[in-house]
Amino acid sequence: MNLRQFAILCSTLTFFGHSLSAADAGKVRLFVLSGQSNMQGVAPDAAFTPAVKQVFPNDDVVVVHYAEGGTPIRRWWQGWTGPHDVSAAGADQAPGDLYVTLMTKVQTALAGRTPDTVVLVWMQGERDAKSGLSAFYEQALKGLIQAVRDDLKQPDAAVVIGRLSDHQKGNEHWDAVRAIQEKVATQDPRGAWVDTDDLNGEKNDLHCTKDGFVELGRRFAAKSVELLARPNPTAIIPAEFKRTGWNAMARQQFMHPPVLTYSRLAGAANYRCRVSWIDAHGAAQTKHLESALPEFDLAKMWQDMRPATGVGKDGLPAHDSFQVSAEAVDSGGKPLASVVSACQWEAPFNGPYRPAKCAYGESAAKTVACLLQKNLTGEGGSFPVLMNAAYIRLLTSYLRVYPQGELAGMALQQAKQYGQDLLKTSTPADWVYAHMPMSHLPNYHLPSGHQTHMFQVGRGAMAGMAYLDLYAATQDKVWLDAALRIAATLKKNQLPDGRWPFRVEPRTGTILEDYTSDQAEAILLFDKLVRNHGQEDLHESLDKAVRWMLENPCVTFQWQQQWDDLGTFKPYENLEHYDTALFIEYLLRHATPQNAYEALVGKLARYIEDHFVEWQPCEDQITPGVREQYVCYPVIDWHCAHYIRVCMAFHAKTNAELWLQKARALADTLTVIQHPSGFYPTWMKHKPSKDAPGELKDINYADLWPNCSSYSAEILLRLGEHLKATAAK
Secondary structure, eight states: OOHHHHHHHHHHHHHHTTOHHHHTTTOEEEEEEEESHHHHTOOGGGTHHHHHHHHOTTSEEEEEEEEOTTOOGGGTOTTOOSOOOTTSTTTTSOTTHHHHHHHHHHHHHHTTOOOSEEEEEEEOOHHHHHTTOGGGHHHHHHHHHHHHHHHTTOTTOEEEEEOOOSTTTTOHHHHHHHHHHHHHHHHSTTEEEEOOTTSSTTTTOSSOOHHHHHHHHHHHHHHHHHHHHSOOTTTTOSSOOOEESTTTTOOOTTOOOSEEEEOOOTTOOEEEEEEEEEOTTSOEEEEEEEESSSEEEOHHHHHHHOOTTSBOTTOOBTTOEEEEEEEEEOTTSOEEEEEEEEEEOOOOOOOOOSOOSSOHHHHHHHHHHHHHHHOOTTOOTTOHHHHHHHHHHHHHHHHHHOTTOTTHHHHHHHHHHHHHHHHHTBOOTTSTTTTOBOSSOTTOOOTTSOOTTOEEHHHHHHHHHHHHHHHHHHOOHHHHHHHHHHHHHHHHHOOTTSOOOSEEETTTTEEEEOOOSTTHHHHHHHHHHHHHHOOGGGHHHHHHHHHHHHHTHHHHOOOOOOOTTOOOOOTTTSOBOHHHHHHHHHHHHTOOTTTOHHHHHHHHHHHHHHHHEEOSOBTTBOSSEEEEETTEEEEBHHHHHHHHHHHHHHHHHHOOHHHHHHHHHHHHHHHHHOOTTSOOOSBOBOOOOSSOTTSOOSOOOOSOOHHHHHHHHHHHHHHHHHHHHHHHO
């Protein structure tokens, strides 16, 4: 867009918008220009700021310009948990470290003022494309946009995205990032994108030319002003009608909601729900529900449409997509508002799957040998408890199964050293959270901005469980005492309602981040100390924690705030299942006909399978497999192992063969994809062929997390023990 075009735009806005500057005089208008090197080259004062001030001469225009060359979006979005390019600028920094700096600069520039309008102008993606991380880019870009809107309390903030130039057009990942930028900008009602293909010179350089940067500033300004002139889409809705409830923010990848609820709408006399799909014969099918209340029980509908065979009465394949439309109508049947949700069937368990490549114990022993050879003692990384506890559990499990194994001596030695590594980082006795191994390195930056002396409470219980494993392997009371000290600290700091906060400042006990459903690790620690070590003084605290779980996440399904590298999310924004699975294990162990725990664990397992378990081929994910969490949605070996643990617990309680089949299906896949050196791929991806999507090709062995391999091997050892015990019955 040239100067003449921009002038025409300004006059058009004045004519149709009653002159933005006159009608909205005195407003604070914030423009945030951010990204990597091509945004660095934009000098706001050269074109952007003058152009914006031309349209808003009577307003307080605030322009914040902060960009860093060569940076992936991982450094701008705090929710990033996917792989990253270790050669990228700031690869050792926590996700979102630059975002924290950006928000600090924004608040400094605002100087206490509240912006009336916000525009995020984003020019980035080159690094992610060059690093081959396009598969993670859409999720991160959407997450960044939402973070800006949330943190600035501007849900209608506009976003202008500079699409990557044609520098590497034809490259798979470059083209993918370009397409994602267009898609996100186009689908966002407050979004738009800017073309940069003609700004990088005749040689199609990576960066814009000198004149190109000036023109880019003009285009960003023009598109920003254009977005601000658009009617706010939420402002023209007469009343709000939206999804509510525990699954309101579900991503719908394979959603099987038992009930859908919506907000009540003023003037509505009735509510309708319509499920639509295309059956196997290409014919459109529809089912209808009506209710006087804005809620619809869909359980019977799913049962009618999808029997156990996985194919519905109307020929609907179990893994096909469908759409749910809900509308509020007045007394005359006239629609007042509607909400449409795109959904996809979750594929049912339908074994047998690929056979195991070797015995589970043999596979696990390879991982043990790999871990012993690498000898990661003293290298707990950014998350000492998460890492060292996993190594301890694997090595002590190996000692339990193979006490005379050829690796037993070295396994015992390194297991004790990992324990010593945890003890050495423990907090002083006079701190509020005393005797706790530090969950994070002191210099680790959390997305929330918390850094020094930050402690994730659930990780203390994880360390306590590892200490008990060491005590079982060595009978050295130092480990039992360490676990008891952790339990005493947890008991002392338990909140009145029975839970513990997510993260605290351990010296003072100040709560830094409050809500977490991750109470199950402490519950398992207390339960084990009561059952196996006679610590009856923990019974009251244990009962309070269990009661809180039963009355809260088991009812609300707000299973979130668990992982070490993420901050706090809005309710249901980032559901996960690690603690769900651990609590299932506890409930099954204590289920009786009187407490109805068995009925509850079935619902919890259904939640996990509907949201996270893939039983059938799914794009480039290796299946059967289990996904991690909403903001990091790939299939990951750790979570396959974790659901094997759930399946073993169900089989031990119910003796139902289906649970053992599920456990073996996941375990068999782990043995098949295990690398010859002994580790399992963390990110379970491959490059499937169109003709044989289930055939494994080019397995991804990059960006390995050793704690994940360790946990997978531990669970394979435990499954081997379980099968042996089952056969002996």
